[in-house]
Amino acid sequence: MTRQQAVDFAAARLVQVCDNPRLDAQLLVCHACDIEHAVLFAHPEIPLSRSEESLFRSCCSSRLLGTPLAHISGKKEFWSLEFIVxxxxxxxxxxxxxxxxxxxxxxxxxxxxxxxxxxxxxxxxxxxxxxxxxxxxxxxxxxxxxxxxxxxxxxxxxxxxxxxxxxxxxxxxxxxxxxxxxxxxxxxxxxxxxxxxxxxxxxxxxxxxxxxxxxxxxxxxxxxxxxxxxxxxxxxxxxxxxxxxxxxxxxxxxxxxxxxxxxxxxxxxxxxxxxxxxxxxxxxx
Ligand SMILES: C[S@@+](CC[C@H](N)C(=O)[O-])C[C@H]1O[C@@H](n2cnc3c(N)ncnc32)[C@H](O)[C@@H]1O
The missing domain is CATH 3.40.50.150 (Vaccinia Virus protein VP39)
Structure with missing residues (x-):
């Protein structure tokens, strides 16, 4: 599964639970692959490693159950600063x-x-x-x-x-x-x-x-x-x-x-x- 396929996979499912499923899907992929948003856009064709895919799937399931993204990633931006939450x-x-x-x-x-x-x-x-x-x-x-x-x-x-x-x-x-x-x-x-x-x-x-x-x-x-x-x-x-x-x-x-x-x-x-x-x-x- 490539990064782009992972985004599409998550976005299709997250429609049920969030207002901006595509953005959430991108953030989940970034979290699972430990990459910045810009890197995802620059290289969507790169396949997820086995461990990245396993983390991605489990994060996706948590998000589908309503867990906030910030709890999945453990961080949230505020005042352009990143905070641990x-x-x-x-x-x-x-x-x-x-x-x-x-x-x-x-x-x-x-x-x-x-x-x-x-x-x-x-x-x-x-x-x-x-x-x-x-x-x-x-x-x-x-x-x-x-x-x-x-x-x-x-x-x-x-x-x-x-x-x-x-x-x-x-x-x-x-x-x-x-x-x-x-x-x-x-x-x-x-x-x-x-x-x-x-x-x-x-x-x-x-x-x-x-x-x-x-x-x-x-x-x-x-x-x-x-x-x-x-x-x-x-x-x-x-x-x-x-x-x-x-x-x-x-x-x-x-x-x-x-x-x-x-x-x-x-x-x-x-x-x-x-x-x-x-x-x-x-x-x-
Ligand atoms: C709405 S949250 C705000 C957290 C943070 N300041 C923010 O804006 O993201 C309210 C905070 O007040 C704290 N709090 C609730 N009752 C309190 C009390 N009696 N004395 C001191 N802090 C209290 C809670 O633990 C919580 O962290």
């Missing part, structure tokens, strides 16, 4: 790049900034920001020990120095104070009928679900943010596309100013940000 972390989503963009805009004028990423997962947000702003100090927290292990690997892989802390939101952050808090917390309601069955099956509930309303994590993060933000500090939060108004209200209730929501590429509310008036900052415990 596994079943313990959320697979970084393209819309989260808006959060990174917004956070970078907030600190564009500032020098030497201290940033906190709450619920860092595989570390995608923390690493992306740290890569762009080498002058910043980045602290990243998560309640999941296996997620932090993945995040540490990703920071090392990208040559970034990040302080990782195992913490239930702010609980173990001590007296640290930050200029920016960023977070993409879990924000799906427990019984949300729109939660994709494959997402729920393959990604950790801890990374997806947040209480009955879906807003519990956002409430906890916003509720204590002023204790950990320096005066004039910013908060930048991702949320569900129907949660923009509630998130803005929560931010206003907790004394944040210049509250605004940014829309993702689909035109949907996705990231809300605000800054803390100088009089609102409290001392951390």
């Amino acid at each position: 596994n079943e313990h972390v959320l697979i970084p989503r393209p819309e989260t790049e808006l959060l990174v963009e917004t956070a970078l805009q907030c600190i564009a004028e500032k020098k030497v900034v201290k940033i906190l990423d709450l619920g860092t997962g595989c570390g995608a947000i923390a690493v992306a920001i740290a890569k762009e702003r080498r002058d910043c100090t980045v602290v990243a927290a998560d309640i999941s020990t296996p997620a932090l292990k993945v995040a540490r690997m990703n920071a090392k892989r990208h040559g970034i120095d990040i302080l990782f802390i195992h913490s239930d939101w702010y609980e173990n952050l001590g007296r640290h104070q930050f200029d920016v808090i960023v977070s993409n917390p879990p924000y799906i309601a427990e019984k949300d009928p729109e939660l994709d069955a494959h997402v729920a099956q393959f990604e950790p509930a801890l990374a997806l679900i947040s209480g009955e309303s879906g807003l519990e994590a956002l409430e906890r993060i916003i509720g204590k943010a002023s204790r950990y933000l320096a005066p004039g500090g910013h908060i930048v939060l991702e949320h569900g596309f129907r949660q923009g108004q509630q998130t803005r209200r929560l931010l206003q209730q907790h004394g944040f100013e210049q509250v605004r929501t940014c829309q993702d590429l689909a035109g949907q509310d996705r990231v809300s940000c605000a800054h803390l008036g100088a009089g609102q900052a409290q001392r951390s415990p």
Whole structure:
């Protein structure tokens, strides 16, 4: 079987389970042959070795059962960087790049900034920001020990120095104070009928679900943010596309100013940000 035949074989079968079967098929062949996409295009006529074909067939079967490509390959691109992912972390989503963009805009004028990423997962947000702003100090927290292990690997892989802390939101952050808090917390309601069955099956509930309303994590993060933000500090939060108004209200209730929501590429509310008036900052415990 040549690389091209393998792509055609997989694409024909994957029609049942994915939106872009040909692209998935190409990525499966690249993974099985350990080659870049460009190499597949340049040499589609090369036959798969016996071991490549066996790996290709088993990956194809997993994908047909709904396993995400990122779990099959063990990696996912975010902010044009490659991240290691596994079943313990959320697979970084393209819309989260808006959060990174917004956070970078907030600190564009500032020098030497201290940033906190709450619920860092595989570390995608923390690493992306740290890569762009080498002058910043980045602290990243998560309640999941296996997620932090993945995040540490990703920071090392990208040559970034990040302080990782195992913490239930702010609980173990001590007296640290930050200029920016960023977070993409879990924000799906427990019984949300729109939660994709494959997402729920393959990604950790801890990374997806947040209480009955879906807003519990956002409430906890916003509720204590002023204790950990320096005066004039910013908060930048991702949320569900129907949660923009509630998130803005929560931010206003907790004394944040210049509250605004940014829309993702689909035109949907996705990231809300605000800054803390100088009089609102409290001392951390
Ligand atoms: C939606 S995922 C985001 C992961 C990553 N930041 C990203 O954007 O790809 C939410 C993350 O919050 C973490 N998390 C959930 N509850 C938490 C808590 N109480 N304290 C700290 N982190 C928590 C989960 O383990 C998960 O890694």
